[in-house]
Amino acid sequence: xxxxxxxxxxxxxxxxxxxxxxxxxxxxxxxxxxxxxxxxxxxxxxxxxxxxxxxxxxxxxxxxxxxxxxxxxxxxxxxxxxxxxxxxxxxxxxxxxxxxxxxxxxxxxxxxxxxxxxxxxxxxxxxxxxxxxxxxxxxxxxxxxxxxxxxxxxxxxxxxxxxxxxxxxxxxxxxxxxxxxxxxxxxxxxxxxxxxxxxxxxxxxxxxxxxxxxxxxxxxxxxxxxxxxxxxx
Amino acid sequence: xxxxxxxxxxxxxxxxxxxxxxxxxxxxxxxxxxxxxxxxxxxxxxxxxxxxxxxxxxxxxxxxxxxxxxxxxxxxxxxxxxxxxxxxxxxxxxxxxxxxxxxxxxxxxxxxxxxxxxxxxxxxxxxxxxxxxxxxxxxxxxxxxxxxxxxxxxxxxxxxxxxxxxxxxxxxxxxxxxxxxxxxxxxxxxxxxxxxxxxxxxxxxxx
Numbered sequence: 158x159x160x161x162x163x164x165x166x167x168x169x170x171x172x173x174x175x176x177x178x179x180x181x182x183x184x185x186x187x188x189x190x191x192x193x194x195x196x197x198x199x200x201x202x203x204x205x206x207x208x209x210x211x212x213x214x215x216x217x218x219x220x221x222x223x224x225x226x227x228x229x230x231x232x233x234x235x236x237x238x239x240x241x242x243x244x245x246x247x248x249x250x251x252x253x254x255x256x257x258x259x260x261x262x263x264x265x266x267x268x269x270x271x272x273x274x275x276x277x278x279x280x281x282x283x284x285x286x287x288x289x290x291x292x293x294x295x296x297x298x299x300x301x302x303x304x305x306x307x308x309x310x311x312x313x314x315x316x317x318x319x320x321x322x323x324x325x326x327x328x329x330x331x332x333x334x335x336x337x338x339x340x341x342x343x344x345x346x347x348x349x350x351x352x353x354x355x356x357x358x359x360x361x362x363x364x365x366x367x368x369x370x371x372x373x374x375x376x377x378x379x380x381x382x383x384x385x386x387x388x389x390x
Numbered sequence: 391x392x393x394x395x396x397x398x399x400x401x402x403x404x405x406x407x408x409x410x411x412x413x414x415x416x417x418x419x420x421x422x423x424x425x426x427x428x429x430x431x432x433x434x435x436x437x438x439x440x441x442x443x444x445x446x447x448x449x450x451x452x453x454x455x456x457x458x459x460x461x462x463x464x465x466x467x468x469x470x471x472x473x474x475x476x477x478x479x480x481x482x483x484x485x486x487x488x489x490x491x492x493x494x495x496x497x498x499x500x501x502x503x504x505x506x507x508x509x510x511x512x513x514x515x516x517x518x519x520x521x522x523x524x525x526x527x528x529x530x531x532x533x534x535x536x537x538x539x540x541x542x543x544x545x546x547x548x549x550x551x552x553x554x555x556x557x558x559x560x561x562x563x564x565x566x567x568x569x570x571x572x573x574x575x576x577x578x579x580x581x582x583x584x585x586x587x588x589x590x591x592x593x594x595x596x597x
Contacts, residue, residue, distance in 0.1 A: 257479035261468060 163280025177284055178277060181233075181306035184286035185318060188232035190353065191219065192317035192325050193290040194346050195301040199339035199369035200292035202230040203346040205319075205354065206364050220366035220376050224249045227265050227293035228366050228374035232319030233306075234286035241285060245269050262293030266302040266310050274308025288318040294372040321353040328352050339369050347389055360386060393494045394445050394518075396421060398572025400532030401431050401442035402563050403500035403513040404546065406555035409583040410511045412440045412500045413563050415532075416591075417575040418447055427575040427596070435461055437587075438501045438509075439474045440580060441481070444532040445495035445518065453493050457484060474501030478514035478522060485520035492518045496531040502584060509584045534570035541565050552581050556590070564594045 167177040191204035204219045219238075220230045223245045231238040248268040252260040260268075269289060276282045284306040290313075291302045303318065304310045315333045317325035328349045337345070343365065351358050360382040368374040377385075401414040418429030432442045433454050441457065443450040460480060464472050472480070478499045485493060496518050503512040515529040516522045523529070528546050530538040541562040550558060560579055567574035577592040 255480060255483045256476045258473075258476045264468065267467075 165278055165280055166283060167277045175277060175307070178307045181284040181286050182288075185233040185288045185306065186320060186322070188234070188287070188319045189219075190317060190319040190321040190325055190350070191230040191232045191290055192315070192322075192329065192346060192349055193230065193292055193301050193313070194315040194329065194333065194337070194342040195292075195299055195313070196337040196339040196342035197335070198299070199294065199342070199367060200299045200301050201339065201343045201346045202228060202290060202292050202366040203343075203350055204230050204232075204364050205350060206362050208362070214361050215379075218364060218376060220364045222374050222376070223265060223291070224259060224293075224374075226259055226295060226368070226372045226374060227262055227291060228368060228376070229289050229291045230364075230366065231287040231289050232322075233288060237285045238287045238289070241269055241272065241287065241289065244272050259295070261295050262291070262297070262300040262302070265293060266291050266304060270304045270308045270310045272308075273304060273306060277307060290316060290318060292366070292368055292374070294368050294370075294374075299368065317349070324353050325349050339367065343367065343385060344389065347385060351389070358386065359383075391421075394496075395533055395572065397445070397447040397450075398533050398570070399429075399431050399444040399447075399450075400530065400534050400538060400563065400567055400570065400573045401444050401498055402528060402530045402538060402542065402559055403442060403498045403515070404528040404542070404555060404559045404562075405511040405513055405526055405548075406550040406552060407548075408509070408511065409552045409555055409581060410440075410500045410502065410513060411555050411559040411579060411581050412442050412498070413559050413577055413579040414442055414444070415563065415567050415573045415575065415577050417573055419572055422571075424575060430578045432578060432580060434580075434587075435477060435501075436465075436471045438471060438503075438582075439477050440500050440582060441477075442498040442500070442531065443495045446493075449493040449495040453484070453495050453497070457481060460484065474499060474503050474512045474514070477501070478512075478516075478524075482516050482520035482522045485516060485518060489519050494518055498529050498531045500582070502582060506584075532570075532573060534566045534573050537566035537569045538562065552583055552588070556581050556588075560590075560592055564592060568595055 189205040289304045315329040360379040365377040404411045414431035418426040498515040502509040
């Protein structure tokens with residue numbers, strides 16, 4: 158009985174694919190849609206929060222703070238996202254302890270991507286069933302990144318993940334402009350969600366998170382979300 | 391005999407008007423014997439940040455090398471130079487990692503903090519286990535600390551220009567090491583301004 162080995166469960170198929178990652182992406186595509194838009198002075202994260210009617214919607218949030226100046230939203234398996242949230246926060250704190258300086262957005266993204274990649278190669282584990290959209294504001298300005306179960310990450314001007322991502326991205330492509338203001342971006346984000354929304358959209362079944370020039374990430378309260386919805390009509 | 395007094399040495403960091411100075415003596419000795427008269431204890435971290443280290447010579451070299459290792463990785467990962475304030479915290483963290491078996495060296499950090507066009511002088515020092523202190527006048531480390539304190543306290547004034555700062559820091563260091571048997575044998579002084587770094591060697595008493 159050899160105790161030092163632990164073989165990976167994620168192995169190559171003959172065509173060069175890692176099937177487990179494909180399956181993980183499939184799990185992501187079944188999750189409720191999340192999207193993000195980068196404006197010239199900030200970023201908005203938005204997501205559907207379709208829950209069974211008896212669930213207390215106040216107790217669940219898909220959009221979370223990683224650090225005061227970065228936030229994330231996911232599509233896919235909630236429990237997996239919680240693990241990454243916890244790890245991401247810890248890495249950010251460790252960085253701050255070492256340098257007394259907040260972690261750069263790219264640094265945060267790289268840490269999370271590294272963890273996700275490790276779970277595609279380490280023994281006895283499975284990949285994370287989430288794609289993350291990470292929004293942050295540092296010296297380089299507002300930045301938006303997506304991280305996939307494989308550990309790949311990209312910087313986006315606007316992106317969507319989850320069930321409705323294809324339609325959402327097409328919608329965003331038409332409406333995105335480089336000199337968008339944060340308020341315009343919030344407006345557009347809500348419209349994008351609304352476009353593919355089944356049923357009536359209220360402040361209880363969507364979530365919004367924003368970060369502006371003050372570099373403080375905030376999840377909007379239901380009252381604030383309601384105000385935006387009223388304006389849109 | 392304390393290991394901090396085995397090799398001897400002294401370093402001063404001083405703040406001027408839009409400039410900073412970092413100076414050290416040049417002696418490397420083993421107790422009473424002087425082995426080298428060209429052992430500077432100040433090191434360049436990057437164009438905006440310098441480090442002075444005294445104490446046990448072996449640890450002076452090792453701590454410098456270990457810090458450069460971390461600084462180089464920082465630069466590669468973050469694609470930017472480390473700023474003096476962040477570097478000072480890195481020094482403190484690095485030393486505290488060895489809290490119960492420390493490096494026998496007490497660093498002094500000096501540089502210009504901030505963005506191009508808005509650079510402010512910055513100095514910081516820590517003890518051998520990483521307790522940091524920041525001041526807006528001067529900081530020193532070494533075996534002639536009491537003398538250094540007295541001289542700097544008397545001679546330092548705020549808002550000194552680069553030339554005046556050079557004179558002040560040189561006089562403080564030279565006078566202090568002349569009162570210490572195991573420091574001296576010349577000095578090296580760096581004056582750091584937003585545009586340049588001027589390095590001068592001082593002759594002093596060769597004993």
